[in-house]
Amino acid sequence: MGTYDKYIVKPFDWAERPLIHHDREVMNGLGPLMAFLNTDMVADADLNIFIHHIDVKNPPGPDYVEIHAHEVSQAYVFPLPGITFEVTLGDEVHRVESPATVFIPPRLRHTVKIIEGSGIEVSIVRNEKYEQSLAEDAEA
Amino acid sequence: MGKYDGLIAKPFDWADRDLVFHSSSGLGDLGPLVAFLNREMVDGADLNIFVHHIEVKGDEAPDYVDVHTHDCSQAYVFPEAGLRFEVILGEETHVAESPATVFIPPGLRHNLKILSGKGIEVCILRKGYYG
Numbered sequence: 007m008g009t010y011d012k013y014i015v016k017p018f019d020w021a022e023r024p025l026i027h028h029d030r031e032v033m034n035g036l037g038p039l040m041a042f043l044n045t046d047m048v049a050d051a052d053l054n055i056f057i058h059h060i061d062v063k064n065p066p067g068p069d070y071v072e073i074h075a076h077e078v079s080q081a082y083v084f085p086l087p088g089i090t091f092e093v094t095l096g097d098e099v100h101r102v103e104s105p106a107t108v109f110i111p112p113r114l115r116h117t118v119k120i121i122e123g124s125g126i127e128v129s130i131v132r133n134e135k136y137e138q139s140l141a142e143d144a145e146a
Numbered sequence: 147m148g149k150y151d152g153l154i155a156k157p158f159d160w161a162d163r164d165l166v167f168h169s170s171s172g173l174g175d176l177g178p179l180v181a182f183l184n185r186e187m188v189d190g191a192d193l194n195i196f197v198h199h200i201e202v203k204g205d206e207a208p209d210y211v212d213v214h215t216h217d218c219s220q221a222y223v224f225p226e227a228g229l230r231f232e233v234i235l236g237e238e239t240h241v242a243e244s245p246a247t248v249f250i251p252p253g254l255r256h257n258l259k260i261l262s263g264k265g266i267e268v269c270i271l272r273k274g275y276y277g
Contacts, residue, residue, distance in 0.1 A: 010235035013249045014242050040245075042223050048249045053272060055247065057225050083182050085157075085197045085225075085266055095150035105180075107155045107195065109188040114150075126225055128268055132193060 015047045020056070032070040036060045036120060042128075054131040060089060065122035073117045075141040078133040082108040082118060089123040113141050155187040157197065165276060172210025176200045176260060185274030194271040200229060201264045213257040218272040222248040222258060229263040 020039040024030060033039055037059035041047065044054050060067075073094060084091065084104030092101050093108050094117045102108070104125060110116050120127075160179040162170055173179050176198065181187065183195040213234055224231070224244030232241050233248050234257040242248070244265060250256045260267075 008235075008238040008240070010238050010254070011240070013235055013251070013254075014233065014240055015247050015249070017245050017247065042225075042245075042247045043221055043249060047247075050251055051221075051249050052219050053221050053249070053270060055221060055223060055270070057223070079192050081183055081191075081193050081195060083195055083197070083268065085180075085182070085268060093154070095148075095153055098148040098150050100148070100151070100154055102154055105157050105182075105197075107157065107182045107187075109153045109155065109183055109191050109193070111153070111190060114153075128223065128225065130193060130195070130270055132272060 013048060015043065017042045017057070027072045027074040029070045032068050033058065036062060036067060036070070052133065054133060056129045058127045058129070060120050060127060061124040062120055062122050067120040067122065069119055071117050071119075073115050075113050075115045076110070076131060076133070077141045078112050078131060080110040080116075080132065081128075081130045082110075083128040083130065084125065085128065086125045088125040089127070090121040091127075092119045092121055093117070153188060155183060157182045160196065167212045167214040169208075169210045172208040173198065175208050176202065176210070182268075184276070191274045192272070194274055194276050196269045196276075198267045198269065200260055200267060202260055202262050207260050207262065209259060211257055211259075213255050215253055215255050216250070216271065218252050220250040220256075220272065221270045222250075223268040223270065224265065225268065226265050228265040229267070230261045231267075232259045232261055233257070 042055040089104040229244040
């Protein structure tokens, strides 16, 4: 065992665990949500990273996340082509095709919906635990 | 044009642009390095994100990055199975297989070498520019 073994972690299926503002059953219907980094995995991590494996079998895909905001910034990264998604930023709705990144500044209300396709979405929150980053009184 | 159009960015091939501590030819030999987020792509971004499309074709994978440190944290994320890599953390050398994440706290010396396989690496730096 080395001093830094703790910084190399294996992802795990978030499975039935809750994620505030998200309908986990509907999310799992699109594909598994994998935890890649959080403070339970690495105690001093200041990034929270999930990867959602997505396959929309009956487009358009379902709604699964309420509009919400964080006290810190977030990015949705769709690294590969093959997914069409809709992102709400404040009171604007944008339809985008992957590959693409959406940067969400602190306190901007947002949601995302996968319209069609298959691939992965990398969600990065610039904080520790996802729940600790939430802002309950954000403005549109 | 909406108020928030500028928050949605399309990636681009970093190609021959410099990346401090990195050999662009060594990186390029493995596959394209694609910029997904930085403060030039999105004004005010406080994350820097690259996606490296990797395929190790020969027996010997290239060294392409010097041991270095950052003043903020970083994460290497390997989303899918199929890559084997070596990471230096401080004085330790670790070999790991994807899928995996390597978290690098501020100030920790590190380096990365891809040993074999094919896939993508998502490199996330907790500030808006690399360097």
